[in-house]
Amino acid sequence: MLDKVTKQKLVVIGNGMAGIRTVEALLERAPDLYDITVFGSEPYGNYNRILLSPVLAGEKTVDDIMLNTVDWYEDNNIALRKGETISMIDRRTCEVVTDAGDRVPYDRLLIATGSNPIMLPLPGKELPGVIGFRDIYDVDRMIKASTDYRNAVVIGGGLLGLEAANGLMKRGMNVTVVHLLDTLMERQLDPVAGGLLRKSLEERGMVFKMPAQTQAILGEDRVTGARFGDGTELAADLVVMAVGIRPNFELAKKAGLHCERGVVVSDTMQTYDGRIYAVGECVQHRRQTYGLVAPLFDQAKVCANHLAMKGFATYDGSVTSTKLKVTGIDLFSAGDFAPGPDKEEIVLQDANRGVYKRIILKDKKIVGAVLYGDTIDGPWYFQHLRDGTDVSHMRERLVFGAANLGEGGVSGQNSVAAMSDETEICGCNGVCKGAIVKAISEKKLFTLDDVRAHTKASSSCGSCTGLVEQVLAFTLGGDYSAAPKVKPLCKCTDHSHDDVRRVIIEQQLKTIPAVMRFMEWKTLNGCHSCRPALNYYLLATWPGEYRDDQQSRFINERVHANIQKDGTYSVVPRMWGGVTTPSELRAIADVAEKFNIPTVKVTGGQRIDLLGVKKEDLPAVWADLNDAGMVSGHAYAKGLRTVKTCVGSEWCRFGTQDSTGLGVKLEKFMWGSWTPAKVKLGVSGCPRNCAEATCKDVGVVCVDSGYEIHFAGAAGLHIKGTEFLTKVETEDETLEVIVALTQLYREEGWYLERMYKWCDRVGLEQIRKRVVDDVANRKALFGRFAHSQQFAQTDPWAERASRGVDRNEFAPLAELELA
Amino acid sequence: MTGWIEIGALDDIPRLGSRVVRTPGGNIAVFRTESDEVFALDDRCPHKGGPLSQGIVHNKRVTCPLHNFVIELASGQAVAPDEGCTHTHPAKVENGIVWLSVRQAAAVS
Numbered sequence: 035m036l037d038k039v040t041k042q043k044l045v046v047i048g049n050g051m052a053g054i055r056t057v058e059a060l061l062e063r064a065p066d067l068y069d070i071t072v073f074g075s076e077p078y079g080n081y082n083r084i085l086l087s088p089v090l091a092g093e094k095t096v097d098d099i100m101l102n103t104v105d106w107y108e109d110n111n112i113a114l115r116k117g118e119t120i121s122m123i124d125r126r127t128c129e130v131v132t133d134a135g136d137r138v139p140y141d142r143l144l145i146a147t148g149s150n151p152i153m154l155p156l157p158g159k160e161l162p163g164v165i166g167f168r169d170i171y172d173v174d175r176m177i178k179a180s181t182d183y184r185n186a187v188v189i190g191g192g193l194l195g196l197e198a199a200n201g202l203m204k205r206g207m208n209v210t211v212v213h214l215l216d217t218l219m220e221r222q223l224d225p226v227a228g229g230l231l232r233k234s235l236e237e238r239g240m241v242f243k244m245p246a247q248t249q250a251i252l253g254e255d256r257v258t259g260a261r262f263g264d265g266t267e268l269a270a271d272l273v274v275m276a277v278g279i280r281p282n283f284e285l286a287k288k289a290g291l292h293c294e295r296g297v298v299v300s301d302t303m304q305t306y307d308g309r310i311y312a313v314g315e316c317v318q319h320r321r322q323t324y325g326l327v328a329p330l331f332d333q334a335k336v337c338a339n340h341l342a343m344k345g346f347a348t349y350d351g352s353v354t355s356t357k358l359k360v361t362g363i364d365l366f367s368a369g370d371f372a373p374g375p376d377k378e379e380i381v382l383q384d385a386n387r388g389v390y391k392r393i394i395l396k397d398k399k400i401v402g403a404v405l406y407g408d409t410i411d412g413p414w415y416f417q418h419l420r421d422g423t424d425v426s427h428m429r430e431r432l433v434f435g436a437a438n439l440g441e442g443g444v445s446g447q448n449s450v451a452a453m454s455d456e457t458e459i460c461g462c463n464g465v466c467k468g469a470i471v472k473a474i475s476e477k478k479l480f481t482l483d484d485v486r487a488h489t490k491a492s493s494s495c496g497s498c499t500g501l502v503e504q505v506l507a508f509t510l511g512g513d514y515s516a517a518p519k520v521k522p523l524c525k526c527t528d529h530s531h532d533d534v535r536r537v538i539i540e541q542q543l544k545t546i547p548a549v550m551r552f553m554e555w556k557t558l559n560g561c562h563s564c565r566p567a568l569n570y571y572l573l574a575t576w577p578g579e580y581r582d583d584q585q586s587r588f589i590n591e592r593v594h595a596n597i598q599k600d601g602t603y604s605v606v607p608r609m610w611g612g613v614t615t616p617s618e619l620r621a622i623a624d625v626a627e628k629f630n631i632p633t634v635k636v637t638g639g640q641r642i643d644l645l646g647v648k649k650e651d652l653p654a655v656w657a658d659l660n661d662a663g664m665v666s667g668h669a670y671a672k673g674l675r676t677v678k679t680c681v682g683s684e685w686c687r688f689g690t691q692d693s694t695g696l697g698v699k700l701e702k703f704m705w706g707s708w709t710p711a712k713v714k715l716g717v718s719g720c721p722r723n724c725a726e727a728t729c730k731d732v733g734v735v736c737v738d739s740g741y742e743i744h745f746a747g748a749a750g751l752h753i754k755g756t757e758f759l760t761k762v763e764t765e766d767e768t769l770e771v772i773v774a775l776t777q778l779y780r781e782e783g784w785y786l787e788r789m790y791k792w793c794d795r796v797g798l799e800q801i802r803k804r805v806v807d808d809v810a811n812r813k814a815l816f817g818r819f820a821h822s823q824q825f826a827q828t829d830p831w832a833e834r835a836s837r838g839v840d841r842n843e844f845a846p847l848a849e850l851e852l853a
Numbered sequence: 854m855t856g857w858i859e860i861g862a863l864d865d866i867p868r869l870g871s872r873v874v875r876t877p878g879g880n881i882a883v884f885r886t887e888s889d890e891v892f893a894l895d896d897r898c899p900h901k902g903g904p905l906s907q908g909i910v911h912n913k914r915v916t917c918p919l920h921n922f923v924i925e926l927a928s929g930q931a932v933a934p935d936e937g938c939t940h941t942h943p944a945k946v947e948n949g950i951v952w953l954s955v956r957q958a959a960a961v962s
């Protein structure tokens with residue numbers, strides 16, 4: 035009882051998508067902070083408004099689209115007052131007043147009243163049969179009309195209008211869409227895509243009257259038709275107005291809160307009265323209002339954080355994307371696609387396939403995309419748009435999409451809808467389309483994360499993420515899957531990698547618990563994803579100061595060997611530049627025999643792998659290898675792995691420089707360094723490139739006149755040739771540039787982000803500027819790398835084999851002989 | 854089930870870490886949480902037998918090093934949506950000494 039008295043009261047006005055998402059997020063963060071009361075005019079729990087279109091089209095039922103049933107409110111101790119409308123906010127007494135005159139006090143108030151459909155002020159707009167398209171009540175009336183009448187007119191050729199028209203047509207009505215302009219969905223589509231859309235809707239039987247202005251609605255006791263600017267008339271028993279929405283802020287305005295086109299809020303979603311928050315379509319943030327759920331969910335998260343008194347997050351606005359939910363029509367649009375002098379366009383048009391793609395670039399970045407007919411790459415473009423990726427290096431192939439760039443999991447498929455249930459979507463985890471669809475519908479999943487957790491699809495390499503998002507969109511019909519604008523580091527926090535790295539430096543945080551405390555981690559000790567990331571960030575930020583936390587290291591890095599599927603380990607000694615000696619080989623052979631090591635294999639990185647070593651034998655194996663002068667090859671590390679070389683000018687008749695010698699020099703300088711993800715180098719003695727340097731993280735190709743430095747290649751899950759960074763004349767310069775480049779990556783890369791992904795994200799030009807052009811900066815980077823190497827270059831094997839470091843790790847705690 | 858057997862000092866197990874106890878029925882992993890609670894489980898992941906003792910420990914859970922199943926230390930249950938269960942054994946700490954009672958089930962798992 036006591037805590038009942040001390041709990042603060044939170045009142046929510048508006049039982050809709052944004053309001054309840056906020057409440058859900060709040061309960062996650064601070065389940066016991068508030069007594070919550072929710073008022074909603076509609077007589078239901080919270081439902082998925084987006085899916086009203088499929089309900090109208092008869093593809094789903096109202097029960098299918100319920101998000102929070104009445105039981106949910108009860109289970110969470112929330113007082114739901116459905117069917118009750120708030121008519122006044124009394125800020126003086128901190129109370130809300132219901133239309134029945136009931137007064138309910140609040141400590142904090144959340145306004146989430148959504149918006150109302152705009153009803154054009156035409157003569158006859160009050161007639162029965164003239165309706166908007168906003169809620170279950172509207173849908174019920176449309177369905178009723180479709181059984182009693184034949185002719186419908188939909189005013190408005192935007193997203194909502196077309197979805198309404200499609201639904202009514204599916205219900206057997208003759209539908210005419212009246213649109214003021216000559217392009218459908220002109221806010222999302224350019225004239226070409228709009229034309230394609232019109233054509234395919236016409237093929238399905240929809241009729242268009244456009245451009246046309248509606249002048250009057252005709253009828254006596256019920257609508258009978260509509261008259262237009264050109265004097266023509268159309269017969270109609272039902273008129274749906276879908277010309278736009280108006281944020282619903284009357285209540286707030288009456289209460290004296292500052293409103294313009296919506297309730298004006300700050301970056302923490304507070305109105306001018308700090309006790310009153312607002313989220314959703316009723317809100318105006320930095321001059322923007324929104325009419326799609328993805329940004330509203332971002333707002334909800336920020337608002338919930340603040341309500342939970344965790345004031346760290348702020349809302350910075352959102353970029354949105356749109357998908358039309360008309361079954362069988364693939365259409366995607368995002369960002370800004372109006373032509374402009376500073377913009378460039380890439381257009382692909384294939385009339386036969388009915389495909390149209392237009393990508394709009396500005397300053398080497400994607401700022402807009404319109405796709406019609408083949409939208410599989412929509413989420414991929416959108417991701418690059420939101421991330422502000424420099425796409426200049428993939429420009430020529432950009433319009434063909436992720437699959438063509440080697441980024442997509444599957445190529446040659448142009449619609450997930452057309453895929454069979456057996457089509458494998460996630461190659462890593464062997465998950466097929468049918469399994470994902472089943473999980474989404476049976477377990478009522480909404481987000482990419484849900485799907486990952488339940489099916490494991492897209493939870494490994496992530497190259498199928500776009501496809502999974504498509505399956506989600508196609509199964510749900512909405513665009514729920516839109517990834518959050520900034521990716522949180524992991525589920526334990528809302529903060530991004532960049533935020534975490536920045537705050538570590540700004541706040542001088544020097545331990546994992548300190549970071550977790552300051553940044554309000556949601557879990558006690560984090561998890562297997564964030565702990566290794568934080569350990570790396572601290573190690574890279576505070577060399578020599580931070581004490582490596584062994585318990586936050588993945589097992590391979592903790593025991594300096596690679597775990598195998600049977601729990602044994604593999605051991606790979608370093609072979610500088612891939613060069614070895616008879617005595618090293620002899621020592622390896624001896625070790626293999628002495629410890630009964632079952633497999634000895636040559637690796638792809640020019641070294642020798644001893645596989646199947648028992649954990650307790652590791653220190654002794656290392657001791658023998660150490661005695662022969664060998665050290666750890668860090669084959670297990672997110673760090674410098676191998677430097678692959680060819681024999682170069684020493685032996686090869688084509689060799690231009692001493693590629694082997696340079697490789698050894700690089701490896702000796704850089705070994706032992708920890709990096710966000712593994713780093714592999716290659717040095718070839720001439721452009722014949724026998725060391726395959728141009729698919730490495732960093733590669734050098736020697737030429738007569740010097741050294742070409744390349745980077746950001748990959749030859750794993752993805753295959754990608756390197757980017758040319760610069761050409762220098764001496765070995766020393768080569769070393770300096772490569773070391774500086776690696777240091778920049780160490781300072782800015784996200785944990786587990788390979789160099790090529792990092793380059794994709796921040797842009798080649800940016801990197802070149804700081805590593806090549808700005809010589810002072812290059813030298814500073816080089817200096818920081820060299821400094822941190824002082825603390826990194828101790829052989830972890832020797833420490834463990836002969837200096838007793840971590841002795842407990844390798845021995846059992848006890849051996850029991852149970853009777 | 855055996856009686857309580859002394860297996861070593863709490864300090865010999867790292868916080869948020871684990872050590873292995875050898876038994877004829879297979880290895881048992883003994884975990885220590887941040888707040889010095891101990892838990893004992895068969896050292897076999899319900900997924901494909903990965904050695905749980907080698908995983909990262911967080912709160913009262915461990916993540917298997919092979920394919921990231923997350924296992925509840927107290928119950929041995931895999932955290933949803935993964936499914937499966939590992940045998941647990943009673944374990945306790947008294948005056949800095951860790952005690953284990955081995956359930957014979959270890960032998961058959």
Ligand SMILES: Cc1cc2nc3c(=O)[nH]c(=O)nc-3n(C[C@H](O)[C@H](O)[C@H](O)COP(=O)(O)OP(=O)(O)OC[C@H]3O[C@@H](n4cnc5c(N)ncnc54)[C@H](O)[C@@H]3O)c2cc1C
Pocket residue numbers: 047048049050051052053073074075076083084085086087118119120121146147148149167168169194197282285313314315316324325326327328330357359511512513
């Ligand atoms: C047919 C349709 C299709 C859509 N399709 C998409 C789509 O594909 N993708 C997408 O992103 N978005 C789509 N949207 C938009 C999306 O549904 C909205 O952006 C979202 O629902 C807005 O959430 P909200 O919480 O701000 O408002 P709402 O969900 O409208 O919730 C507001 C609630 O507050 C109640 N209320 C208002 N005033 C009061 C009061 N004084 N007292 C008590 N209760 C009150 C209202 O009755 C309502 O229930 C679609 C919308 C519609 C109508």
Ligand code: SF4
Pocket residue numbers: 680681682683686687688689690693718719720721722723724725
């Ligand atoms: S890359 Fe050139 S120098 Fe090196 S081995 Fe091949 S041909 Fe010879």
Ligand code: SF4
Pocket residue numbers: none
């Ligand atoms: S490719 Fe690599 S990860 Fe895959 S099975 Fe071979 S060694 Fe294992």
Ligand code: FES
Pocket residue numbers: 898899900901902903917918919920921922
């Ligand atoms: S064996 Fe443990 S997750 Fe696969």
